[in-house]
Amino acid sequence: MTLVAERVIPRRGEFIHSLLSEDHQHLERFFQEIIAWAREGEHASLRGDWQRFERELTSHMDLEEQEILPAFACDHQAEAQAIRDEHVRIRAGLTELGIDLDLHCLRAERVEDFIGLLRAHARREEALLYPWASHRTAERQTGRGEWPICCLDCR
Ligand SMILES: [Fe+2]
Ligand SMILES: [Fe+2]
Numbered sequence: 094m095t096l097v098a099e100r101v102i103p104r105r106g107e108f109i110h111s112l113l114s115e116d117h118q119h120l121e122r123f124f125q126e127i128i129a130w131a132r133e134g135e136h137a138s139l140r141g142d143w144q145r146f147e148r149e150l151t152s153h154m155d156l157e158e159q160e161i162l163p164a165f166a167c168d169h170q171a172e173a174q175a176i177r178d179e180h181v182r183i184r185a186g187l188t189e190l191g192i193d194l195d196l197h198c199l200r201a202e203r204v205e206d207f208i209g210l211l212r213a214h215a216r217r218e219e220a221l222l223y224p225w226a227s228h229r230t231a232e233r234q235t236g237r238g239e240w241p242i243c244c245l246d247c248r
Pocket of ligand 2: 113117153157215218
């Protein structure tokens, strides 16, 4: 008889937290790769890669804005607004960097500012928003929660 190692399946709430955190790490790695290719003069596939990065980062923010932030705002209004404001800055940064890449004139300080913004934003969400979302989705496992994520006042 072959023993199969028991798979550890994360609880739904932990899964949501780790999925979104892994997304942050993946997006930062992807961004660094694109910048490295641009600096090495590898412009051949740069436009396509940049569009893919832009699409992935935008979908990540869309998901947060549509599925998590509305309910989060009921419990933490100022923090939810701060996250939305950062999304606006990130979207503006994407547009500016896309133009720089098109013109082959990547500015070092713009790249540094953008990576700093992405990192600070990831830290912010992982400190409060994601733990909050995990807690709310974990409630669903006991039959008390709902999807999309909902705050107690929404019900
Ligand atoms: Fe975000
Ligand atoms: Fe995020």
